[in-house]
Amino acid sequence: MLDKETISYERTVLVGILNREQPEEKLREYLDELEFLTYTAGGEVVGRFIQRVDTPNPKTFVGSGKIAEIEEFVRENDVGAVIFDDELSAVQQRNIEKQLRRKILDRTGLILDIFAQRASTSYARTQVELAQYEYLLPRLTGLWTHLERQRGGIGMRGPGETEIETDRRIVRDRISLLKKKLTRIDKQMETQRGNRGSLVRVALVGYTNVGKSTLMNVISKSEVFAENKLFATLDTTVRKVVLGNLPFLLSDTVGFIRKLPTQLVESFKSTLDEVREADLLLHVVDISHPSFEDHIASVNQILSEIKCADKQTVMVFNKIDLYKPETLDEDDLITPRTSRHYSMGEWRKTWMHRMGGNAVFISALNRENLDEFRKTVYREVRKIHISRFPYNNFLYPEHLDEYTQEEP
Ligand SMILES: Nc1nc2c(ncn2[C@@H]2O[C@H](COP(=O)(O)OP(=O)(O)OP(=O)(O)O)[C@@H](O)[C@H]2O)c(=O)[nH]1
Numbered sequence: 001m002l003d004k005e006t007i008s009y010e011r012t013v014l015v016g017i018l019n020r021e022q023p024e025e026k027l028r029e030y031l032d033e034l035e036f037l038t039y040t041a042g043g044e045v046v047g048r049f050i051q052r053v054d055t056p057n058p059k060t061f062v063g064s065g066k067i068a069e070i071e072e073f074v075r076e077n078d079v080g081a082v083i084f085d086d087e088l089s090a091v092q093q094r095n096i097e098k099q100l101r102r103k104i105l106d107r108t109g110l111i112l113d114i115f116a117q118r119a120s121t122s123y124a125r126t127q128v129e130l131a132q133y134e135y136l137l138p139r140l141t142g143l144w145t146h147l148e149r150q151r152g153g154i155g156m157r158g159p160g161e162t163e164i165e166t167d168r169r170i171v172r173d174r175i176s177l178l179k180k181k182l183t184r185i186d187k188q189m190e191t192q193r194g195n196r197g198s199l200v201r202v203a204l205v206g207y208t209n210v211g212k213s214t215l216m217n218v219i220s221k222s223e224v225f226a227e228n229k230l231f232a233t234l235d236t237t238v239r240k241v242v243l244g245n246l247p248f249l250l251s252d253t254v255g256f257i258r259k260l261p262t263q264l265v266e267s268f269k270s271t272l273d274e275v276r277e278a279d280l281l282l283h284v285v286d287i288s289h290p291s292f293e294d295h296i297a298s299v300n301q302i303l304s305e306i307k308c309a310d311k312q313t314v315m316v317f318n319k320i321d322l323y324k325p326e327t328l329d330e331d332d333l334i335t336p337r338t339s340r341h342y343s344m345g346e347w348r349k350t351w352m353h354r355m356g357g358n359a360v361f362i363s364a365l366n367r368e369n370l371d372e373f374r375k376t377v378y379r380e381v382r383k384i385h386i387s388r389f390p391y392n393n394f395l396y397p398e399h400l401d402e403y404t405q406e407e408p
């Protein structure tokens with residue numbers, strides 16, 4: 001009889017540092033996110049190590065005492081990988097690896113690994129592979145400088161160096177090959193996008209795991225892969241959606257994350273072209289997440305990196321079914337009331353005001369408030385349509401009643 005297959009998660013530990021920008025509460029959130037990323041990559045977190053570090057140790061990132069502590073733990077607990085929340089230099093990564101004799105990853109390396117695991121089309125795979133090589137290249141350089149220093153001036157042209165030089169050349173060749181391949185695919189995609197005609201284009205953007213694909217499925221009655229893991233979507237899906245009598249194209253795309261590796265932003269440029277060419281962005285937010293405001297800031301940061309910060313945007317606050325404000329005891333006169341205590345109504349007022357009415361609060365999963373969502377999207381798409389085709393305005397009268405009847 002066949003043994004039942006058991007999924008084995010690799011045992012891992014996380015390492016984070018405390019400093020002025022990263023007080024305890026922030027760090028906890030970052031490590032929670034890193035734990036979720038680790039789980040997505042196939043790891044089980046069995047320990048967390050934290051140290052107050054104002055200037056990271058150039059050799060080992062954290063102090064030597066901390067490394068010794070981690071070493072003892074990984075030895076006794078059968079740990080396979082140690083993951084740092086912050087970016088490690090090539091030298092740090094190698095030194096730590098030498099001492100711990102385990103796989104050492106930083107946040108960027110981990111995100112790249114997840115992307116590599118999840119990329120299912122050849123296009124996504126090519127983009128990820130490019131990002132991985134871009135990540136690797138300076139690390140090979142680091143390895144080389146390290147050897148150079150160790151060997152001193154004489155006998156520099158030893159086999160070690162030649163080997164690394166060769167490695168670097170192979171990596172560089174591979175990078176330029178992948179870039180060429182991507183340029184070719186980009187051209188094809190551009191033509192495809194061009195063939196879509198003059199329909200208004202709307203793109204779902206937002207932090208990873210906020211519910212973009214779920215919303216896409218609900219709105220377009222399509223079947224896009226949605227899952228409670230990070231980066232469920234790597235490829236862009238485009239669907240034609242009709243609200244009332246108004247057709248437009250809706251695209252679902254890769255989720256963003258804090259400290260998204262720049263290599264990934266670079267190599268996913270063409271996936272992000274869908275965002276760049278959109279007429280309207282639907283910025284989806286998971287309002288039930290305690291740091292959703294930071295998420296909004298991260299997404300806006302990436303949007304400005306790809307020069308989309310000024311696009312017409314509707315803020316879509318999703319997962320209202322899960323939102324719970326923190327509560328204050330009535331006799332607690334000390335704790336200041338902050339946005340964490342806001343009721344849904346208060347958030348609504350704040351964002352409606354900030355967005356000039358372009359904010360909706362929904363639950364894609366429970367299909368709550370979808371009418372309001374449709375109404376807002378309809379109104380904005382219609383505006384774009386009319387500004388683009390003023391002459392056939394008569395084709396698009398207000399149809400607010402019609403589409404609301406579509407919903408059973
Ligand atoms: N409670 C609740 N869960 C939701 C809601 N919308 C989506 N989810 C869940 O959130 C998880 C992530 O949903 P996805 O639609 O995959 O999220 P995404 O933004 O496409 O994620 P990536 O593609 O990974 O960036 C899934 O488990 C969904 O079922 C909602 O309104 N309420």
Ligand SMILES: [Mg+2]
Pocket residue numbers: 212213214225226232233252253
């Ligand atoms: Mg998705």
